[in-house]
Amino acid sequence: TWDVKTTTYNTSGVKTGYVVDYDAGEARSQMSFAYTGGILTNRTITNSDGSASEASYNTSGEMQHVRNTASDGTMFVLGGTGDNTLTGGSNDDLFEGGTGNDIFEFSGTVGNDTILDFTDGQDRLDLSAYGYTTLADLQNASAISEVDGNTVIDLGADGSVTLNGLALSDFDSSDLFGLPS
Template sequence: GLGGDDLLIGGPGADTLLGGTGRDRLLGGRGTDDLLGGAGADLLWGGRGADLLLGGKGGDLLTGGQGADRLEGGKGADRLTAGSGADRLTGGQGADRLEGGKGADRLTAGSGADRLTGGQGADVFVFAGRFGQDVVTDFRRGADLIDLTGRDPGVTEIEARSVNGGRDTLISVGPDSILLENFAFEDLRTDMLLL
């Protein structure tokens, strides 16, 4: 793309689309594509292949499509939406929304106050380093996992407790936290946590 608001459309092959500084729309197509949004508030759609979508600095909207895609938000307040494949979604520095789809997805929170929804598959929610105060909206017993193996090495205590009148569970990881909405503390088991 150029410096303005661009529309870039890939073909049936493996494409690389670079958005630039404007508010760009990048549509991948059928191949295994690389889409890089750039500095603006961009819209990236992967299409049918196993695609890589990188949002960049703006508040971007990334949608995976049908393949096993990898979506990374960047610095803005981004929204990442998986498709039907087993996708990997990674937030960035902003307050991001990560939404899994039908597949067994891996959702990694960034350093902002993120909101994560796994979707229909057996999903893994990953919290590494200093990740802030995050929310998981649909954690399911017997299907989903919380991965804390990459937590800040200075954290020595992990605590879970019931909050909001017993409706939700709060997991404190040092100064950071994960709120499991509509998941009772009594249903939490140690084998749901990867430590």
């Protein structure tokens, strides 16, 4: 059995989503109607051990992203076939963007995250929350290095981002989102 717990509306009175609880809150599903490409469906399941899984699909049934969270808070974030914006949590997360031109967005405390499939010239990092919009910004702050063939960006107390398999010599300002105009 299930029942609708919450219905949300925007300022114009248009329904933007609802939350459905199943079996005493062991699973949760949310449908959102605020998507420029049509209806976007979000599904989140929280297991009794604290682990969770989230997925988003557009009206064509194309997966937009999947986010699995282990009981220790570590996330595995998987992008779909399109152009995705992927975010993680405050623990050591793993990202795989899949195909498309993906943006990996980081802000606040992120842990020591790893992007498994960063594609130079296609995918981009959004580090603008830390004031990094160019390669020079990272170099001036001594925040970028290469470790064992991987580009590593040091965010200080907020964590780090490792671009697995991407040499530092292949990383440039075009790989960053938020370039000044």
